[in-house]
Amino acid sequence: MLTAKADPIDRVVGLEIGADDYLTKPFNPRELLARVRAVLRRSRGLAPASEPQRRYEFEGLTIDLDARLLTNAASEPVPLTSAEFECSRASC
Numbered sequence: 001m002l003t004a005k006a007d008p009i010d011r012v013v014g015l016e017i018g019a020d021d022y023l024t025k026p027f028n029p030r031e032l033l034a035r036v037r038a039v040l041r042r043s044r045g046l047a048p049a050s051e052p053q054r055r056y057e058f059e060g061l062t063i064d065l066d067a068r069l070l071t072n073a074a075s076e077p078v079p080l081t082s083a084e085f086e087c088s089r090a091s092c
């Protein structure tokens with residue numbers, strides 16, 4: 001957060017509402033760059049946002065939408081035609 005408000009309570013509120021850092025004006029451009037780099041270094045270790053789940057389990061069956069595969073409780077493939085698979089993804 002880059003702001004003209006330098007009061008300590010403003011800093012606390014800014015950080016509490018989600019700012020990763022708080023820098024007041026006037027500022028040194030090199031300090032701003034160093035702070036941005038520090039935030040980027042910290043964020044590199046974070047896992048990317050996960051995609052929605054595309055594998056579902058129910059009543060001893062598992063359907064993997066990416067692999068287009070249905071397996072039973074023994075992990076054996078259950079044959080499905082393309083039409084049957086598409087029907088499992090939407091109302092038929």
